[in-house]
Amino acid sequence: MPVTIAVDANGADLGPAEVAAGAAEAAREGVRVLVFGPLEQLRAAGAEAPDGHVDLVDAPVSVAKAADPARAVRATPQASIVQAALAVASGEADALVSGGSTGAALAAALFNVKRAQGVHRPALAVSIPVPGHPVTLLDAGANAEVRAEHLVQFAFMGAAFTTGVLGVARPRVGLLSNGEEPTKGTPLVVETHELLAERAAGSGAFDFVGNVEGTDVTNGAADVVVTDGFTGNVVLKLMEGVSATMLRAIRDVAVSSRRAKAGSLLLTPALRQLRDDLDPELSGGAYLLGLRRLGVVPHGRFSRVGIRPAILLAARGVESDVVGRTHAALEDAGALRRVPAEASGQASTLTSP
């Protein structure tokens, strides 16, 4: 039985046909893909693979551009992202991939796939392509406000993902702060440090390396960096901005003189490799963790080149049972949510704790 991935083709910058083309490429590597989107555009992309591993489902309605994704998802059951999430919820598919908005994917998954048992809040994880030692950052934006027990769970979720999908046997997990000492940070961070140290000591899932600073995100000090969704979002976008600014500055110096121009021509192949190494498109996208099934949201600007690995990484997450690993590690450490008082399916984005 091949792994089945439900893919929402609406919302990507390059349109549903491009997502469908990426899905067809992934299907050629043995994954079964259900693609939800406007059927004619999907067909036009020639997305039905000859070996029958791609099934197209007509779902032309998109909520990817809705100003309030949670409301749009609730109000639009026929939307492609909702249909794809329902296919995952029913067990027809094993994981969700959305080429559209992160907010809509998160809301549709939360309402339909629902949170994993014992998990407070789902989180968004991003694999940062640091040359030599990729870093998993979470939460990258799902929860602007969190409590200490949420951050502790994020550590377990990120570690299980990093082991199952990225193959790091015993990840080093760091808590992002403004200083290395356990006393540094906001009261939330200080409380989390203490709780996480306690939980991690009782777990074989990862090593807690304590607080890490901004400089440590790219220097290999940790395989997983845990923070709230506000800070994580700022971190992620800042890295994009700084990388782009530096590559632009290098381009500018490269044409600043005849001598530099000649040098840059010779350097071009090497710099192109560096640009590719740093390109988040090749690392798959963002991951929805803490749900009953895994979700992956490639960047909206991804072409088929980025859609294909996103689907394959989702399949790898299913095969390595990231969800089961996460639950087992949380249970072993006594970090599962105990009181099932919070309503399941509650929107976590930007709500107060």
Next chain:
Amino acid sequence: MPVTIAVDANGADLGPAEVAAGAAEAAREGVRVLVFGPLEQLRAAGAEAPDGHVDLVDAPVSVAKAADPARAVRATPQASIVQAALAVASGEADALVSGGSTGAALAAALFNVKRAQGVHRPALAVSIPVPGHPVTLLDAGANAEVRAEHLVQFAFMGAAFTTGVLGVARPRVGLLSNGEEPTKGTPLVVETHELLAERAAGSGAFDFVGNVEGTDVTNGAADVVVTDGFTGNVVLKLMEGVSATMLRAIRDVAVSSRRAKAGSLLLTPALRQLRDDLDPELSGGAYLLGLRRLGVVPHGRFSRVGIRPAILLAARGVESDVVGRTHAALEDAGALRRVPAEASGQASTLTSP
């Protein structure tokens, strides 16, 4: 009457003599400098300028490496940073420069120079050397936790500094968030957005450009970026980390092949210029804003090359009356602290609001 700057020479990585040497260079440009540190080392550096613009004060005791700077500053009145701050408080000097720890400088200034009238909290501002459009970021780490009225004041403080010291006539001020819409962010950021929009509308000091995201820090969207000290510290250190990682990666690709090696040799002068453009050592350091007098804390690793501009920028801040500008703008906008209930001189670092 030349401007007088009090300089604490203790605590810098390269030692008091290096700071004294930087002070002597600044003095040659017409600034009067009082240097506090171990007299023999200061003298050994030949820091007494021939024109008498450098006065050396023997203050060998250093608290720069203290684990709890606020406590160390209170307990050690003879410490060089306390002596330098007292010289500023008494009016003997016009501004404070510390080659040592930011925490000790902040505590010494807060207890002795004290907060400016009507200011809730001092903040740490850093000028980020983005090529083409430097950005002032604050708070870069003085206050891990803040309230909305603190962030509003940071906007005025940062704008007055950017006008007075960096010469930007009407700075554009942005509020760091995880989305551009006024509704995006933590409840604190949403509240601050509303309050800041209101205050800025009543002020001629700057333009409030709304929320800015991580990508905007380096793309010229704002001249001043306002955030809390936890996020600001993470941002600053992350930028350092990403820049260092990219320059290292470029060096690695430059030796990856014979062809690339030849290219990089030709590019070397241009890349050296870029490295200098991005070097925070040449931009002066961090600034203590919101006190009765300006404070500047160069990076601990700075050599005389970085100490000299730090002293000259402090002098420029005195000449352009950054403190007076800040007060006038806050007063015009009705953003001064009204109830003088909070004890002046209260430690702001890492205290709860």
